Structure formats: C-alpha cells, structure tokens
Amino acid sequence: MSNPDRRPPLLRAEGLVKMYSDGDVQALRGVSLSIEAGEWVAITGPSGCGKTTLLQILGGLDRPTAGEVFFEGSPLGKLDLDAFRARRLGFVFQSFHLLSTLSALENVQVPMFEGPWPRSERASRAGALLDEVGLSHRKLHRPGRLSVGERQRVAIARALANGPGLILADEPTGNLDSRTQGEIMELLARLRRERSLTLVVVTHSHEVAAAADREIRLKDGRIVEG
C-alpha cells in the first residue's frame, strides 16, 4: 500500500534512451535514476558516455528518444518547459556562457525577464546574489575583465536568479585551476546548505565527485554504478 505522506523524488528518470537523428549514435541506453530533494549527486564517467546528454534531458533542454523524466512526480513532457527552466532550475555551464556585452550585474538579470520580479527589483536582487557569491566589488565589470573563477561565480549567481530549488551544473570546474576549483566547489556546497538546493553536477573530477552525497557513474550510455 502506498504511503500518502511520501513525497515523490524531485527528479526521476525512467528508461531514458537518446539516439541522435542519424540513428548511428546512441548516447543513452535505458538510464533510470532517482534524485531526492536536497541531494548532491555527481554524474561521472569517461568522455562521450552521455553525461551531458543526461543532464540536458533532466533539465528539459532536450527530449529523450524513449523514456521519461518526472519532476516532483509530473512528467516533463507535460510541463511548460520554458517556465520550468526559467523558475524551477538553474544551469551552470563549463564555459560559463556569459554575455560579453553585459556587466556581471546585467548578466545575472537575464533569466529574471522570465521570472516573477518587477523591473525595479531586478538590479537589487542581482546585486544581492553577486554579494552572496563574493563579487560585491566586480558587479559592473564585463566578463572580459573578470578572472575565470569570477566568471563562474557570476554564472552561479545567474543560475540562482529566479530562486530555483535545483541546480544542474555541467563540468562547473572543468576550466578552472585546482585552487579556483576548490573555491567554486566550496561556494556550491555553501549555497546548497544555505538554500537547501538539490545539486546535480556532471564532472570528471574525483575531488568533486568525492564531495557529493552520491556518485552515478555512466559508461556507454548506461549507469554502471550509483
């Protein structure tokens, strides 16, 4: 008998298959997983094993060829994916993907156009987020004048712009030296603790994987551990 008080997992994937249009490449071959709210999960595996594809499907950026992803029990295919990406999750990318024409403060405001914030509040909210990631003094700098570590901090602040509960990070430390990598992981850990975030991080780094609550290892599009 099911327990009515038991909440569904935050993210659940069932039998995900992803084939690319030419049909020759099968990136995912039946991946099923479950991630609870507040968990920190690292997805690891060799290059080309389907980690990024899995992250993009979990974040509603891409659709699986077969299988389904459920967010709080609802199939992603039934959700308004734009609103889901804008308000329920934040993406952090390996190459930051900051807009070079905008300042740090403005970059953080970009997702807020689809958020619930009135225009008058966007700048102050973005400023507070930059304070939170330790960039109070660099708010008006454009990405070209920031260090790589600072750029990733801006990208993390941007991921938090609309107050999501879930952060999906694709190799967030992949372009950073080991010291900066440590700082960024500390920042993510602190934010997760303070904001009760669920973190799903794709990584090659053993240190990052070791810091997570759980590691899911992929190989050839299948989960081999976790």
Add this chain to the structure above:
Amino acid sequence: MRFSTFIARNMLNRKVRTALTVLGLSVGIAAVMILTGVAWGFERSFMKIYQTKGIDLVVVRAGISNQLSSNLEESVADRVRKVQGVADVSPSVMDTVSFEDRNLVSVLANGWEGGSRLFNGVRLLEGRAIKAGDGRVVMLGRVLGMNLGKSVGDEVGVAGEPFQVVGIFESDSLFENGGLIVPIRELQRMMGRQGQVTGLVVAATSAEPGFVEALSRRIERDIPGVAAVPARNFVQSDLQIRLTKTMAWATTAVALVLGSIGLLNTMVMSVFERTGEVGLLRALGWRRRRVLALILGEAMVLGLLGAAVGTALAYLGVRALVLDPTSRGFIDPNLPPAVVGIGLGMGLGLSLLGGLYPALRAAALDPTEALRHE
C-alpha cells in the same frame, strides 16, 4: 535592466555594422522622401494655382496629356461662355522658355489677358500688373526675378526678344514664382499661335463637385473636340506629375527591396554569430516569443535609426536641390509631414521585412544545438 537596454547593448557591440546598415537604409529612405516630397510639392503647387484663382474646370483639346501641347481656337471661349452654369472664362497660353546664360531651362511662361481671373492669387511685390493694350512687358515671379537679378524697369530677353519688367510678383504656387507672365497677344505672336490658346480656365456658378462634373459633361457635349476637366483631375492627370509620382513609387519599391535585403543580411549574420547566445537564452528559460521580440526589436531600432538619419538627409537633400537656380522655383524646400510619415513607415516596414525571417529562425533554434554552436 530594461529589455531595451539589452537590445541597445547588442547593437552597440557591433558599431560598424550597425552604422553601415543604418547608413544604407537612410540613403534609400532619403531618396524616397526627396522624390515623394518633390512629386507631392509639384501636385500641391499646381493645385494651388487653380484653387487660389477659383478655377473649377480646365478646357483643353480632347486627348492631350499636357496643357503645353493643347491647341484651341480662341473663339471656343465665346462658345464656352454660353454654356449654362459657366460664370467666367479666361483664355490662357502656356509655354516654357530658357535663360541659358543663367542656366535656367523650362521656365514657365504664361500669356494672360490684363485683368483676367488668372491674376487672382498673384500678389504684386513691386511695380504693376499687366493691363489691356500692353506690348512687350513682362511680370517676373519672385524666384525668377531673383535668379535673373532683374527688377522693375530692367530689360530682360524672353526667347530672344527684349521685354521690359513692369512688375515682380509672388504667388502661392512654386511654378508661378519661378515663371513669368506676358500679355497673351505677345506670347501668341512669339509662339506663332495667333488666335489660338493652349487652354481655357472656367469658373462655374457653383463649385459643388456634382455641379462642376455636370457642367463638364455639358461643355464636352455642346463643343465637340474639347475636354472640360475638373481642376483636381486635370492636375492629377498631368503627364509630368504622373511621371514624377511614378518615379517616386518606383524608387520606393527599389529602396524597399534593397533596404530589406540589406537589413536581412545584417540580421541573418547577427543571428548566425549569436547562435550560442540564443541557445543560452532558451536554456535560461526565455520563451520563443521573447527571443523573437529581441531580434525584431534590434531590426526595428535599425529601421527607426535609418528613418531618422534618412529624414535628416532628405531635409539636407531638398535644401541642396533648391541651391540650384533651375530647381529653386519648382521645389518646396519644406518636406510635408506626410512625407516624414512615409520615411518613418518605410523604416518600420523595412525592419519588419528584413527582421522577421532572422527572428523566426532564432526563435526556432533548438537550445542544445545552439549551445553546441558556441
């Protein structure tokens, strides 16, 4: 940050391309505004002649497209006077003359009877008007007097014959200001058209359009071989005005095609270069319609900047045109507001034509594909 700030930053980031696109658009828009302004100015100025003189109908030989090529027996005027509903008939001879030493060609020369209705709306600035019995005397329009450097009492050679300037006048019509008036008999003699006129102008007993049209039909029925055309229709059917308007529309069409291709090229390049950025915006939850608004907004700013710069160029262009003595008398240096409206409309139209396809293409991009592009 406002959405408009985002648009502005994208454009300022590509200053040279933005400036060149705006320049291309503005030249096309200015060309259209100048030609349209000139064509409208011609028509308005021509129309003014008939309005200020209280002329309801112009009687010319049937089948001609221009009063200059019309040829009527002067006696037809008496037959027209007898038609019921005619209040007044004034014969007119019209030709063009040149003052080559002053580089003035196609100057309008009117031959009128002293005291005729055609002098209505002609304001004397200096001297006197032509009167019955005058010989080789001439009245110069203000602009022509200025271009020739002549005033009352001076002698001026008209088609090789000496005429004495008896008056300088001003009219609401640019054509008349740039032209001259001589006694009708003199112009008939010089043109070898004794006893003939190029047209008759008719004032009806009522200016009501239905009445004027009925009068036109009566004149054409009673006097075979003539066309009695309501003044407005006569102006609109004038060959020169029709040619100028056709040229203006043709230029508009060419400018629209070239302008939209230029803008399309800029926007397609811009979207192509920013594929990764569009992918990012979609990944961050931007809806397709917001991406569409971003690209269309950029195209619209380019179009509006093109219209603004084009309007400035058009104002400078017409002012440059009137520096030339030949065109000074015929071109109104003030562009009417409707022509400025055409420039603005073209700017917006071009931005829609050139911006829509790239905007739709950007909005349709798959976010993962677009992010990979980066």
